[in-house]
Amino acid sequence: MANWVPLWLHRLSSPPTFYRFAGMLQPWAMTLALLLGAIALYGGLVLAPADYQQGDAYRIIFIHVPSAWMSMFIYAVMGVASFIALVWRIKLAEVVAMESAPIGAAFTFITLVTGSLWGKPMWGTWWTWDARLTSELVLLFLFLGVIGLYRAFEDRRQGARAAAFLAIIGIINVPIVHFSVNWWNTLHQGSTVNVFGKSTMSWDMLWPLLTMTLATKFYYAASLFRRARTDLLSLEGGKDWVRQIAQDEDAR
Amino acid sequence: MNAVQSFLAMGGYAAYVWPAYAVFFIVLIADTIAPRLRRQRLLRELRARFARQSARQPHVGNGSSPTPPAAIDGQ
Amino acid sequence: MSRATLTTACAAMLRRDLTLAWRRRGDIAMPVLYALIVTMLFPFALGPEDTLLQRIAGGVVLVTVLLAMLLALDAMFASDIEDGSLEQLVLAPQPLALMLGMKILAHWVTIALPLIVISPLMAALLHLPASVIPVLLLALLLATPLLSLLGAVLVALTVGTRRSGMLLALMLLPLCVPAVIFAAGAVAAAQQGLPWLAPISWLAAALVLAVVLAPLACAAALRIALDS
Numbered sequence: 189m190a191n192w193v194p195l196w197l198h199r200l201s202s203p204p205t206f207y208r209f210a211g212m213l214q215p216w217a218m219t220l221a222l223l224l225g226a227i228a229l230y231g232g233l234v235l236a237p238a239d240y241q242q243g244d245a246y247r248i249i250f251i252h253v254p255s256a257w258m259s260m261f262i263y264a265v266m267g268v269a270s271f272i273a274l275v276w277r278i279k280l281a282e283v284v285a286m287e288s289a290p291i292g293a294a295f296t297f298i299t300l301v302t303g304s305l306w307g308k309p310m311w312g313t314w315w316t317w318d319a320r321l322t323s324e325l326v327l328l329f330l331f332l333g334v335i336g337l338y339r340a341f342e343d344r345r346q347g348a349r350a351a352a353f354l355a356i357i358g359i360i361n362v363p364i365v366h367f368s369v370n371w372w373n374t375l376h377q378g379s380t381v382n383v384f385g386k387s388t389m390s391w392d393m394l395w396p397l398l399t400m401t402l403a404t405k406f407y408y409a410a411s412l413f414r415r416a417r418t419d420l421l422s423l424e425g426g427k428d429w430v431r432q433i434a435q436d437e438d439a440r
Numbered sequence: 441m442n443a444v445q446s447f448l449a450m451g452g453y454a455a456y457v458w459p460a461y462a463v464f465f466i467v468l469i470a471d472t473i474a475p476r477l478r479r480q481r482l483l484r485e486l487r488a489r490f491a492r493q494s495a496r497q498p499h500v501g502n503g504s505s506p507t508p509p510a511a512i513d514g515q
Numbered sequence: 516m517s518r519a520t521l522t523t524a525c526a527a528m529l530r531r532d533l534t535l536a537w538r539r540r541g542d543i544a545m546p547v548l549y550a551l552i553v554t555m556l557f558p559f560a561l562g563p564e565d566t567l568l569q570r571i572a573g574g575v576v577l578v579t580v581l582l583a584m585l586l587a588l589d590a591m592f593a594s595d596i597e598d599g600s601l602e603q604l605v606l607a608p609q610p611l612a613l614m615l616g617m618k619i620l621a622h623w624v625t626i627a628l629p630l631i632v633i634s635p636l637m638a639a640l641l642h643l644p645a646s647v648i649p650v651l652l653l654a655l656l657l658a659t660p661l662l663s664l665l666g667a668v669l670v671a672l673t674v675g676t677r678r679s680g681m682l683l684a685l686m687l688l689p690l691c692v693p694a695v696i697f698a699a700g701a702v703a704a705a706q707q708g709l710p711w712l713a714p715i716s717w718l719a720a721a722l723v724l725a726v727v728l729a730p731l732a733c734a735a736a737l738r739i740a741l742d743s
Contacts, residue, residue, distance in 0.1 A: 234447070244451035251464045274739075294471045302460040309456050326689045333686040340676035349739045350672045354686060357668065357732070361690055364721075368693035371714075372700060411471055418479040425486060434486040 201280045203420045204429040210413035217410035224403035231396035239393075248306040249393075254401040255299040258408060259327055262292035266334070267359045270352030279423065280416075282348035285355060286338050287415035291408055293331035299324055319369040326365045330358040344423060524609045525617050532621030535594070542590075546583040547629050553579045554637040565642050572641035573651060573702030577695060579637065580630050580655060581662060585687060587626045588666040589680050591618070596674060605741060615737070616730035619667045627659035643706075650705035650715075657718040658698040664722075664729035665690050671736035694721065 199205055232250035239246040269285035272278055303321065304314040315321065334351045341347030424430050450457045536543060557575055561567060595601040595618075604614055634655055635648050643651065669686045676682070697714040704711040 238451055243453060245453040245456055247450065247453075247457050248460045251461060255464070290474075291471060294467050298464050298467050301463045305456045305460040305463075309453055322692075326692060329685065329689040333682075333689065336682045336685055337672060337676075340673065340682055343675075346675060346739070346742065349742075350675070350736070353732075353736055353739055354669075354672060357690070361693075364693050365689070368696045368717075371717075372696045407468065411475070414472075414479075415475045418475050418482060421479070421486070422482050425489075430486065431490055434483050434490060437483055438487055 201278050203424050207420050210417050214410050214413040217406045221403050221406035224399050228396045228400035236392045245309045248302050250396050250400050252302040254404045255295045258404045259296040259299050262288050266355050270355040273352045283416050283419045285352050286348050289331050289334045291411050296328040319366050322369045323366045528614055528617040536625040543625050546587045550579045550583040568641045572643035574699045576637050577699050591622050591670045611734040612730040615733045623663040631655045647705045651702050654698040654701045657722050658694050661694050661722050661725050664725040668732045668736050671733045675740040
């Protein structure tokens with residue numbers, strides 16, 4: 189009965205089909221991302237009241253927290269796609285894993301920068317070696333390592349498989365780093381920073397945060413589709429469907 | 441006017457809030473534009489390669505063409 | 516395959532790698548010299564105050580050993596790639612993971628062991644109290660094989676690429692954060708008279724895991740990197 193699901197997935201994973209499918213969805217995802225992002229920004233910057241402790245500085249939360257969630261979400265997607273790429277050798281999974289890495293690195297970078305811009309007025313320092321911050325920094329290095337390894341190979345598919353392997357090693361590494369830095373902080377009695385306080389956010393502050401989270405999810409989908417399409421074109425460079433697309437785009 | 445000014449002041453935290461938002465947008469816009477440029481460059485290269493191939497031979501090229509003939513590896 | 520031939524193969528692999536390393540003794544001396552020079556630079560940069568140097572001694576020795584090992588990591592499989600013996604090893608009937616484990620062991624003996632031997636000297640240069648040195652040695656004995664094993668997996672992944680020392684550092688540094696934290700933590704705890712068994716146990720647990728998993732991962736990585 190549910191036979192059509194694997195069949196459909198199998199069809200979808202063929203490059204020309206996915207190229208068309210992604211091209212169809214990409215504008216919608218981008219539109220939704222922009223729309224939801226605009227609503228969230230209005231709600232977060234204008235409608236939401238100032239926090240009674242942090243004043244207006246807390247408004248960084250509306251981009252910082254969604255970016256942090258996205259950095260982890262994208263790493264998870266990359267890990268799953270890497271696993272699929274290594275086990276079943278599906279070209280599309282390799283493309284998804286490798287094109288997720290730059291987007292993930294972008295969100296991780298945003299998280300680190302906005303976090304330190306928020307930390308300066310609130311804790312009086314740009315950076316502290318807290319477990320959460322350190323894990324995020326390690327995450328950035330993992331993303332950069334995956335990108336670097338992928339680029340170091342002459343053969344793109346071989347590079348994708350090697351980098352996918354590194355991504356899977358990294359997934360095991362992140363919780364270990366988090367745990368070890370926590371332990372390290374108890375040893376050095378480092379400043380324990382509680383970023384979110386006792387988290388009972390009011391609805392006025394919560395809904396822009398959740399809307400922005402959705403917007404970043406759609407943004408990721410749109411960006412991934414755009415990157416994957418480009419990547420498929422270059423991977424499948426010599427094939428007929430690519431030739432067709434190249435000629436069609438020229439005619440336009 | 442006053443409302444706009446107080447909005448821009450962000451309760452005295454303007455120096456932290458606005459750069460954070462600026463970084464957010466600059467990075468994401470860069471992330472949007474980079475693949476677009478890559479795609480245009482790629483399509484230009486592909487068209488040039490196809491033009492070279494069809495100039496050399498009426499059917500899909502072999503020998504000196506950088507990629508294998510399209511028909512063989514399916515898909 | 517019988518147990519005896521497997522043991523013979525392991526011994527042969529170990530002997531071959533150690534012999535090759537011994538013929539190029541000069542290369543073994545390089546990481547040691549590097550570590551000594553780096554250690555020597557710290558007092559010049561920070562001033563010769565005993566208390567400051569004592570405080571940083573454990574961490575400096577650990578990080579220096581790590582960097583020295585990183586320097587030599589690139590060469591782990593390099594000569595075997597050049598003369599094609601690594602491909603032979605992949606095709607050989609013996610289990611690849613076991614053979615690679617032997618290669619990693621040989622690499623650890625030639626690179627890390629000399630560093631561990633001179634680490635008391637490095638610690639003494641920085642005025643680390645003599646009572647802490649056994650803990651430092653213990654931490655190094657557990658942390659350096661861990662680094663060799665982790666490094667071997669990454670080196671295997673980069674085998675098919677152009678020479679890439681910086682890339683190796685970028686990939687290894689996030690992975691070695693826990694090892695550095697626990698090794699330095701043990702030394703710091705011993706220095707403050709606190710119990711240091713907990714971090715040492717964590718290191719030992721990590722090492723046991725790595726000894727089992729890393730050669731397998733290394734073999735898988737090598738198959739990916741050589742496959743084309």
